[in-house]
Amino acid sequence: MRVLGVNAVFHDPAAALVVDGLVVAAAEEERFTRRKHGKPPVPFATWELPERAAAWCLAHAGLVPEELDAVAYSYDPALAPAAGPDVTADAWEGLRTLYAERAPRFLHSVMPGLDPACVRFVPHHIAHAASAHLAAPYLRSSVLVLDGRGERASHLAGRSVDGELEVLAAQQLPHSLGLLYEEVTDHLGFRRSSDEYKVMALAAYGTPSWLPKLREAVRTTGDGGFTVAPIDLDTLAKRRREGERWTGEHADLAASVQARLQEVLLELAAWLHAQTGDRDLTMAGGVALNCVANSYLAEQGPFERIWVQPAAGDAGTALGAALHVAQALGDRVASMSTAALGRGWTDDELAAWLTTAKVPYERPADLAEAVAEVIAAHGVVAWFQGRSEYGPRALGHRSLLANAGRAENLERLNDVKGREQFRPVAPMVLGERAAAVFDGPLPSPYMLFTHRVRPAWRQRIPAVVHVDGSARIQTVERAEEPLLARLLEAVERRTGLPVVVNTSLNTAGRPMVDDPRDALECFGAAPVDALALGPLLVRRAALFRQ
Numbered sequence: 375m376r377v378l379g380v381n382a383v384f385h386d387p388a389a390a391l392v393v394d395g396l397v398v399a400a401a402e403e404e405r406f407t408r409r410k411h412g413k414p415p416v417p418f419a420t421w422e423l424p425e426r427a428a429a430w431c432l433a434h435a436g437l438v439p440e441e442l443d444a445v446a447y448s449y450d451p452a453l454a455p456a457a458g459p460d461v462t463a464d465a466w467e468g469l470r471t472l473y474a475e476r477a478p479r480f481l482h483s484v485m486p487g488l489d490p491a492c493v494r495f496v497p498h499h500i501a502h503a504a505s506a507h508l509a510a511p512y513l514r515s516s517v518l519v520l521d522g523r524g525e526r527a528s529h530l531a532g533r534s535v536d537g538e539l540e541v542l543a544a545q546q547l548p549h550s551l552g553l554l555y556e557e558v559t560d561h562l563g564f565r566r567s568s569d570e571y572k573v574m575a576l577a578a579y580g581t582p583s584w585l586p587k588l589r590e591a592v593r594t595t596g597d598g599g600f601t602v603a604p605i606d607l608d609t610l611a612k613r614r615r616e617g618e619r620w621t622g623e624h625a626d627l628a629a630s631v632q633a634r635l636q637e638v639l640l641e642l643a644a645w646l647h648a649q650t651g652d653r654d655l656t657m658a659g660g661v662a663l664n665c666v667a668n669s670y671l672a673e674q675g676p677f678e679r680i681w682v683q684p685a686a687g688d689a690g691t692a693l694g695a696a697l698h699v700a701q702a703l704g705d706r707v708a709s710m711s712t713a714a715l716g717r718g719w720t721d722d723e724l725a726a727w728l729t730t731a732k733v734p735y736e737r738p739a740d741l742a743e744a745v746a747e748v749i750a751a752h753g754v755v756a757w758f759q760g761r762s763e764y765g766p767r768a769l770g771h772r773s774l775l776a777n778a779g780r781a782e783n784l785e786r787l788n789d790v791k792g793r794e795q796f797r798p799v800a801p802m803v804l805g806e807r808a809a810a811v812f813d814g815p816l817p818s819p820y821m822l823f824t825h826r827v828r829p830a831w832r833q834r835i836p837a838v839v840h841v842d843g844s845a846r847i848q849t850v851e852r853a854e855e856p857l858l859a860r861l862l863e864a865v866e867r868r869t870g871l872p873v874v875v876n877t878s879l880n881t882a883g884r885p886m887v888d889d890p891r892d893a894l895e896c897f898g899a900a901p902v903d904a905l906a907l908g909p910l911l912v913r914r915a916a917l918f919r920q
């Protein structure tokens with residue numbers, strides 16, 4: 375079966391293609407349109423589809439829309455508030471429903487030849503859940519989904535056995551842990567539905583002084599759900615305007631909401647485990663991108679292993695919806711083995727891009743050695759290899775790499791990217807070396823957990839140690855990422871450090887680099903020292919010797 379998954383309803387529009395149960399392509403629309411998060415999360419934008427991501431997925435597989443057996447749309451308007459006579463009522467909620475109902479026709483208009491009757495609506499949280507339990511490498515798992523909202527709920531707890539999901543609990547709106555975190559994000563002067571990870575980073579600078587108050591407001595209900603009472607955030611910390619300096623009071627609010635989120639997550643996981651007795655937990659939904667909470671759950675919670683969908687936000691529902699429908703149509707679906715499901719180019723195509731741009735390049739005999747040399751000499755390298763990644767993390771295909779031993783590199787990378795200085799950058803490390811340097815859940819291939827840096831290493835890799843002594847690591851397996859593994863070894867031979875700084879290849883406010891043009895634009899605009907475009911190496915110094 376050929377099933378195209380589509381996420382379009384809120385934000386992070388994305389498409390994913392599953393053929394005969396295998397994920398063959400998945401990509402976010404923002405990587406094509408260069409508009410961060412694809413579109414604003416407002417009801418008016420519900421009609422906007424991931425046109426270019428969907429077209430690319432089909433082209434990648436050599437398919438035309440007529441050949442699709444189904445399109446899986448990750449929202450079911452039949453479960454949402456009815457459109458009613460006034461679509462402006464309830465903050466335009468009816469308009470969202472109306473647009474979602476019309477999605478088959480909109481899809482037909484952007485994919486001529488598509489049969490609108492092949493569009494299937496998949497409930498939002500079923501799509502999130504499928505992106506976890508069907509994509510994870512487990513035959514059975516407990517499943518936890520937490521986000522801002524779906525049609526009428528903000529949470530799902532269930533169990534999956536051989537791919538069949540049994541829903542055990544679902545929390546209805548208005549109670550939502552994701553929306554509470556979004557409120558705090560907005561209150562602290564960051565962008566709602568976008569910058570929640572900044573609140574998580576800021577939390578490390580504060581103390582959870584408002585935890586008792588948050589414990590009163592946010593409670594689990596003993597039946598797998600929870601309630602969130604309205605909280606007047608102004609009484610906890612002064613609203614911060616965008617661009618204003620943050621103060622200890624802001625960090626304390628961030629720390630308080632982060633601490634309560636972790637506690638509630640633990641209580642929800644404990645309830646779920648009491649129902650299922652499962653060894654493994656799979657997770658998705660925007661809240662599952664909170665890697666500090668994930669680590670807390672991994673260490674304090676009842677499950678032995680936790681697998682989090684790398685595209686845990688709404689983009690991942692395109693993949694989940696496609697997997698769900700493929701299975702419903704009788705395919706046996708396979709777990710995903712990599713997040714590198716986006717676009718890639720051949721070496722010749724990459725060389726042609728550089729030739730067209732009149733950019734001088736080398737073809738080093740050993741790229742890993744040549745790049746390690748630049749990193750060891752304290753250079754920053756833009757690293758563009760293979761297919762781009764699905765989800766918000768750079769995992770070594772579209773990355774900025776630097777020497778973790780140099781403390782100034784944190785400030786330099788945040789400057790290169792135009793980011794706030796309180797934000798940490800993350801390390802990558804060979805899987806076999808990770809336990810010697812970091813303490814926390816392993817392996818961690820998708821950067822969805824934080825780890826404590828072992829005391830002996832803190833002074834040695836200052837660029838990647840957050841203020842609380844943690845680091846959000848990516849473990850690299852040689853069999854899966856041979857070039858990255860060789861690069862890590864080559865850097866260690868020169869610096870004695872088994873760790874390299876890895877942060878996403880983009881500048882502030884822009885989506886991650888996806889195609890060679892983006893890479894050249896980013897390289898041209900940001901003060902990085904070299905660009906490794908596939909096997910080709912561009913050195914900034916050489917550009918000025920022309």
Ligand SMILES: [Fe+2]
Nearest residue numbers: 521523660688
């Ligand atoms: Fe969601």
